[in-house]
Structures are given as C-alpha cells and as structure tokens.
Amino acid sequence: MPVLSPLGLDPSHPFPKILNKSLNIVVVLTGTDAFGRAGHLAVVRAPRSLPRIIQLPESLGGTQNFVLLSAVLSTFVDELFPGMDVRGAYQFRVTRNSELVVDEEEVENLALALRDELVDRGYRPAVRLEIAHDCPKPIVQTLLQNFGLSDNAAYRIDGSVNLNRVIQVYDLVQRPDLKYPPMTPRVFKAPEGIFAAVARKDVLLHHPFDSFGTVLELIREAAVDSNVLAIKQTLYRTGKDSGIVEALIQAARNGKDVTVVVELRARFDEEANLGLADRLQDAGVQVVYGVVGYKTHAKMLLIVRREGRKLRRYVHLGTGNYHSGTARAYTDLSLITADADIGNDVHQLFQQLSGLASKRTLDCLLQSPFTLHSGLLQRIERETQLALEGRPGRIIAKMNALNEAQVIRALYAASQAGVRIDLIVRGACTLRPGVEGISDNIRVRSIVGRFLEHSRVYWFGNDGRPELFCASADWLERNLLRRVETCFPVLDDNLVQRIHREVLQNYLDDNLNAWELQADGHYRKCEPQPGQAPHSAQQALLEVL
Incomplete structure (x- = not known):
C-alpha cells in the first residue's frame, strides 16, 4: 500500500493520463473526505514495480497458490480511502496506438525522429x-x-486484463512433473574450425534442436581470424546482452570492416535497437538503418575471408532472428554455406542496403520487394500447368501466416487444376481449404506444441525435380511487398531431403499437436485414427537428439 497513490477525481484532479497497457483500478466512492469533498470516482494506478502475480506464503495456503495483484488491490482498496464507503472497484487497462509515425521521406535523421516519437x-x-x-x-x-x-472499443474481461502475466507462474512453481524436461540441443562439431567445415559442405541447423551457439561461434571465430577482412550482418531483434553484438564489436576493434544493418522500426524494439546502433557505432562499426519505406526483415550474415590469393564469401541465412533467447523457444532453420553464387547474391543485397545500388538480377535468391512475390506466383503457376497436363503437381509450404490475395488466388487455381497442396500455417490464414470446387485439394494445418513454430519453408514438386526454399518471409502482403526479405534455395540434395523429412512430412504426420482448418473457418483438433500410432512432430525431433 505505501507505494500506491490513489487519485480522486474532481475539478482540481481531472482524469489522469493513463499509460499504455498499465493496470489500473477505478473505484466508486460515497461519503466525504477530510476537506468535505464528496466522493464519486477515484483511480488507483498499479506501479510497474509491483509483481502482477503474488505467490502466497505457507501460512496462507501454501507456495503453490497465487493471487493476482488486481485482486489484492480490489479487495483491500478501502484502506486507501479511510472514512469513505467503497461501493465498487474494477480493474481496467487501455491500449494505445503504438505505431510510430515518422515521415521517412521528410526526416533528415531517422534515428533522431524515432527517439522523439518514442x-x-x-x-x-x-x-x-x-x-x-x-x-x-x-x-x-x-x-x-x-x-x-x-x-465497441470496450471489452469486458472476466479475469485478468493481462493474461500474459500468468507466464510468471511457470517459473514460480517448483513442479518438475508439470514441466517439459530440460533439453540439450545438438552442438555442431568442427574440430578443424567452422570455416573449414563449411568450405567442405553446407551446414544446416534446425533450431532449437541444433544449438544456435554454432551461429554465434561463427561470428566469434570471424572476429579473431586474421584472414577475415569484412563482416556484414542484418539485425532485427537481438535481445539483451547479445553475444552476437559483442562479437561484432570485438571484430571492429580487431580491425575488421564491420557493417551492420539495424532495423530501427522493429516494433517494440525501436528503443533497444537505437541503443544497439549507438553501441556499435561507438566501437567503429558502420551502421546502416535500412531502406526508407521498407523494413529490413531479412536474416543475413556475410563474412569475407582471404584464402591464399583469393577471397571467399561465407554466408549465414536464416528464417529467424539473431536472438539467442528465441532460438531456444522457436523452431527455425539456419543455412551456412560457402556457395559462390549465394555469396555473390548476398553481397549484392548488402550493396543495395548500405549503398545506392540499383536493382540487380540475383542468381539464386529471391528477395522482397522485388522478385519473391513474382517468383512464388511463377512456381505455383508451374505446378498448375503440370497438373493441367496430367502430371502430378505438388506444393508443401510452412509459414507463420498467410493473407496475400494474389498468392491465395493462385493457390485456388492450382487446387482446381488438381495440384495437391499442404500448408502448415501456425497463425492467421485467410485462405479457406476444402471448399468444394475451389480449394478441394488444399489442406491447412497449424502445429501448437512446446516450441513456437517459426520456420518458413516452401517446397515445389517441379515434375520430379523438387525445389526447396527457406525464407525470412511469410506469405503476407507486408512481407512480400513492403519489406526487405530473403528467400534462399537449399542446393545440397541431402539437406533438401532432411528438411523435407524433419520440417514438412514430419509435421504433416503430426496427429497430437495439429489443428486442421475447416472450410467454415474453424479448426479441428487432430487425433490418431484407429490403428494409427500417435505422432508429435516436435517430440519426434527431440527424441533423436
């Protein structure tokens, strides 16, 4: 109670400014206070210094019992208004428009403009x-x-106005029997060093089953390798105390030419990324803020290394952020390669981002906002033509969300031509599968398990010569048309088969954590059919660690 400051509402105490998504209690009062003022309404703001979930002591029922801060405030709020009669206390929260408004065409300094907006x-x-x-x-x-x-902007809540806080209970409850057992990811072993291993063949990492530490070790090794001349990287979200940022700073201090494209407009990470950019610049890193009007969402790392009398490019491309925290909780894919064509494509993309290079034709990669959208449509059309010619057309794609209208229309047309289409879409999907005469041949499923599904994989049958791409982009309008994204092919046949087995077929076989989207927009929980063995895609991957 000592940290609370109740505010009675009257002409001298107008309605206070309420911070975005803060917990508040509106109190209905009757009676008069010490100054003879009649009570009516008061607002009690819950300081953010107070925990939203309170663990009860043994004397009040045991440490496995919890109470919400909002319930405590509502129950004991009368102690804040001695002599007044509390007729009711009701929690509320207001959500404000958090979109930062910056006219990027007009401002001379984007970082300074964002600081002002924040x-x-x-x-x-x-x-x-x-x-x-x-x-x-x-x-x-x-x-x-x-x-x-x-x-219509009022939402009545029977319970906590911020269920996100309940996640704290997981750490507070000491019940191993109710939690997933700890997992130890595979560690990529390269006794000769990562550069030598990648020079020999491409390396695929399937996070979190494969340790993200391999990516961090790649940058650390580059930072101290006397043969490494330059490092270029995109950063969208990194998390606090990022080892990758420390390695980039160390590389700059060791005399490497380090360029980092920091996306200042990563929603709710703007302030963190401004601080990150300052740290990098102070260490001598060349920081680029991306492209006006297009968020840089691509996940790219380019290392230029002198090997004998030649220069060789090593590349990391991923479906997820360079964030060690999410790499333990999200499923994502990383490809580390020394392929010359891919390396040249990534070099040209960095030229576009850091300089004023014109649009280039890339050899391997598809990129938003230039070729990814059209490239997807062309490949869907190719499968459609195969089906119309009586040959098997097949598309399997995994992503977080799908809403791009042209892609959806192309998928409907492909379905009507006879193409079999399986989509693994974790979140929002505006395509309706299984509609007679329109999408009979499309299935959509979502996997909700221990880890948040985040990898993006596109597989096209291509008449027996499959093409498989991984990408930073979902099939959303914003990703395909208004962001800088990368979509990269996997060229090693063994890795193609591995991704198809682990990320596509494995998830299509899931009958424990899968939900199938119905034609009416509802989801149906999948269950093992008679005679069918239960199968969890994520558990199957854990069991082979």
Whole structure:
C-alpha cells in the first residue's frame, strides 16, 4: 500500500493520463473526505514495480497458490480511502496506438525522429478499453468518454486484463512433473574450425534442436581470424546482452570492416535497437538503418575471408532472428554455406542496403520487394500447368501466416487444376481449404506444441525435380511487398531431403499437436485414427537428439 497513490477525481484532479497497457483500478466512492469533498470516482494506478502475480506464503495456503495483484488491490482498496464507503472497484487497462509515425521521406535523421516519437508512445490515442466484466455501465461510459472511444472499443474481461502475466507462474512453481524436461540441443562439431567445415559442405541447423551457439561461434571465430577482412550482418531483434553484438564489436576493434544493418522500426524494439546502433557505432562499426519505406526483415550474415590469393564469401541465412533467447523457444532453420553464387547474391543485397545500388538480377535468391512475390506466383503457376497436363503437381509450404490475395488466388487455381497442396500455417490464414470446387485439394494445418513454430519453408514438386526454399518471409502482403526479405534455395540434395523429412512430412504426420482448418473457418483438433500410432512432430525431433 505505501507505494500506491490513489487519485480522486474532481475539478482540481481531472482524469489522469493513463499509460499504455498499465493496470489500473477505478473505484466508486460515497461519503466525504477530510476537506468535505464528496466522493464519486477515484483511480488507483498499479506501479510497474509491483509483481502482477503474488505467490502466497505457507501460512496462507501454501507456495503453490497465487493471487493476482488486481485482486489484492480490489479487495483491500478501502484502506486507501479511510472514512469513505467503497461501493465498487474494477480493474481496467487501455491500449494505445503504438505505431510510430515518422515521415521517412521528410526526416533528415531517422534515428533522431524515432527517439522523439518514442517519448510520447505510451500516451498516444487510445484504441481499446479492457474493463472488469461486472463494472457498471455508467462507469464504463465515463472511461470511454475520457479516452475518446466508442462503445465497441470496450471489452469486458472476466479475469485478468493481462493474461500474459500468468507466464510468471511457470517459473514460480517448483513442479518438475508439470514441466517439459530440460533439453540439450545438438552442438555442431568442427574440430578443424567452422570455416573449414563449411568450405567442405553446407551446414544446416534446425533450431532449437541444433544449438544456435554454432551461429554465434561463427561470428566469434570471424572476429579473431586474421584472414577475415569484412563482416556484414542484418539485425532485427537481438535481445539483451547479445553475444552476437559483442562479437561484432570485438571484430571492429580487431580491425575488421564491420557493417551492420539495424532495423530501427522493429516494433517494440525501436528503443533497444537505437541503443544497439549507438553501441556499435561507438566501437567503429558502420551502421546502416535500412531502406526508407521498407523494413529490413531479412536474416543475413556475410563474412569475407582471404584464402591464399583469393577471397571467399561465407554466408549465414536464416528464417529467424539473431536472438539467442528465441532460438531456444522457436523452431527455425539456419543455412551456412560457402556457395559462390549465394555469396555473390548476398553481397549484392548488402550493396543495395548500405549503398545506392540499383536493382540487380540475383542468381539464386529471391528477395522482397522485388522478385519473391513474382517468383512464388511463377512456381505455383508451374505446378498448375503440370497438373493441367496430367502430371502430378505438388506444393508443401510452412509459414507463420498467410493473407496475400494474389498468392491465395493462385493457390485456388492450382487446387482446381488438381495440384495437391499442404500448408502448415501456425497463425492467421485467410485462405479457406476444402471448399468444394475451389480449394478441394488444399489442406491447412497449424502445429501448437512446446516450441513456437517459426520456420518458413516452401517446397515445389517441379515434375520430379523438387525445389526447396527457406525464407525470412511469410506469405503476407507486408512481407512480400513492403519489406526487405530473403528467400534462399537449399542446393545440397541431402539437406533438401532432411528438411523435407524433419520440417514438412514430419509435421504433416503430426496427429497430437495439429489443428486442421475447416472450410467454415474453424479448426479441428487432430487425433490418431484407429490403428494409427500417435505422432508429435516436435517430440519426434527431440527424441533423436
């Protein structure tokens, strides 16, 4: 209670500014205070220094019991208003528009403009009010009026207004029997060094089953290798205390030419990325803020190394961020290669991002916003033509979300031509599968398991000569048309077969953690059929560690 500052509402105490997504209690009062002022409404703001989940001591029921801070405040709020009669206390939270508005065509310094915008982000216009389900309608109307919201912006919540906080319980409860057992990822072993191993053949990492430490070790090795001349990398989200950032700083201090493309507009990481850019620049790293009007979402690392009298490019391309935290919780794919054509493509992409290079024709990679969208449409059309000619057309694709209209129309046309299409889409999907005469040959499933599915893989049958791509992009309008993204082929046949086996067929066989999208937009939980063995895709990958 000592850290709380209740605010009674009256002409001298107008409705306070409420910070975005902060927990608040609106209190209904009657009676008069010490100054004779009649009570009506008050607001109690919960400081962010207080835990939202409180573990009870043994004397109050045992350490396995928890209470929400909002419940404690509502129950004991009368202690903040001695002599007044508390008629009701209701939790609420307001969500504000967090989109930063910067006219990138006009500003001379994007970093400075973003810093100015971040100052006011917590108090931008409100877009949603979440309020306790039993709050009286007049109180709800008062809150809506103060926030400038219409009736349909109010969401009555029977429970916590921020369920995200409940994740704290996992760490507080000491019940190993209720938790997944710890896992130890595979570590890529290269006694001769990573560069020698990659020079011999491409390396594929399937995170989190394969350790992300291999990527970090690649950059660390480059930072101290006297033959490494230059390092170029994109950074979208890195997390706190990033080992990759430390390695890049060390490389710059060791005299390497280091260029980093930092995406300042990575939503909710803008402030962190501004600080990251400052640290890198202070160490002598050349920092580029990407391209005006296009978020740089591509995951690329290029290392230029002197080998004898030649220069060789080593490349890392991935489907996920250079973030050691998410690499332990998300499924993603990493390809490390010394292929000359891929290396040249990545070099040209960095030329576009850091300089003013014109649009180039790439040998291997597809890129947004130039060739990825059209490249996908061409490959879907190719499978469609194969089916129309009586040959098997086949498409399997895995992604986080799908909404791009032209791609969806092309998939419908392919289905009607007889192409068998399997889509593994974790999140939002605006395509409707199984609609008679339109999408009979399309199946869509989502896998929800221990790890968050994040890898993007596109497989095209190509009349018996399969093409397989991994990408940073989902099949969303923003990714295909308004972002800088990379889509890279896997050229090693053994790695193609491995990805098809582990990431595609394995997930199509899942009958424990899979949900199939129905023609009416609902999802149906998959279950083993009679005589069918239960199969979890993620568990199968864990069992071979």
